[in-house]
Amino acid sequence: MSSLASLISIDRSSPVPLYFQVAVRLEELIAGGELPAGSRLENEIALAGDLGLSRPTMRQAIQHLVDKGLLVRKRGVGTQVVHSRVRRQVELTSLHDDLLRADRHPRTEVLSMERVPAPDEVAAALRLPPGSEVVALERLRYADGEPLALLRNHVPVELCRFTVDELADRGLYELLRAAGTRLSLADQSITARRASTAEARLLSEVRGAPLLAMRRTAYDSDGRPVEYGDHLYRASLYSFEITLMAR
Template sequence: METFAKKITIDRSSPVPLYFQFAQQLQGLIESGELPPGTRLSNEIAMADEFGLSRPTMRQAMQHLVDKGLLARKRGVGTQVVANRIRRNVEFSSLYEDLERDKRRPRTEVLSIETVPAGAAVAAALRVAEGAPVVAVQRLRFADDQPIALMENDLPAGLIDLTEDALAEAGLYMLLRRSGVGLSSAVQAIGARRATAAEAKLLEETRGATLLTMTRTAFDSSGTPVEYGSHVYRASRYSFEMTVTTP
């Protein structure tokens, strides 16, 4: 605890709330790896005394990091650091490639591949007639052996020959590019909702846990839709990030 204490400083003259100062610095130690997953922290009373903070202030700081998915409270164990939340920039890239780039050991479990009639939403996104055949793929994506995303993708029938082995070894966009499909743009929407019982079981979350959602339609260089995706992500382990600039 002595080394840990030297790495956090509280500026009482700053307008930044004390709880947030502490939480931000502790988050930095977690994300840098100085406090690796599994590290046990002292109880809140001891930590409040160590840093000269009130107990309510320390409790608020710790709850802030629990809510962000960086700390977990376990009965009989105390407060522990958990695996870093995966942050993904909102850009035209595949989750598999993002995880591979960040060395998060991506792994895919293919749940199903089948040709089905297009429902209304899929037909509208892919610009095909309702009931037209589309290839529907459902996959469970892992990072560092933890499930993080349940992905459903629909593609026009005949566009690409997909197999379980190929989908288990590479991202869908990579397979499309290898098949000569040029991806140029996408339209996507991000939201949130509660997990269904089936989703919670697959993602190892509690029923009703908050999930992030993303729907995306990808287009080739001619502006033709080539893929429609509907994904859900564990909010406790995953977040989207974007850069906002002034006009």
């Protein structure tokens, strides 16, 4: 039996389909680092034989992970592991800090940082008179060297006490806290949409690729809005996770 097959157990008495059991176990191995990015899976036929499965069953398991963005098929190379998806709890935290904690080596490219008149939606969210000046930030966030998210934020001018270089090195919430802002809570919505041509180019996706869109207004301990964010995440590499409790 191959080394990979030895890490996969199958319960033939379970009502869970065999292909799905294999797919779930492979996903666990990828998430746990046993199958790091760039790893090549063994020949599909040989792996099916080692596990006592049919080739269509093994092909379905692998295709399930290809569809989830965890594996990729390359002609002449075979099936490889790509970067595992970033799973993020829906909490009032910075993506930069979350990536650091997950050891995903974040890097930030600051695309722009400038004072602009607040668009109506931003002014309303930040409780400012229409047309008030705010600082508009646009950043491209990388994880493990791969573009993950396009971050657009607006911050009241008086709270923007950091430089472009500091913004490239640290998370926005870390910088706000360092300047004395105590973040308390946020209103947030998550939707989905397709990437425009410009967004696809920045995120290394094809035009029309599915993106997760998150909008957030964060407040300080006095209930004052301190930041309005409009973020886009690659759906193939990123997911939000929510823990639900019964009442």
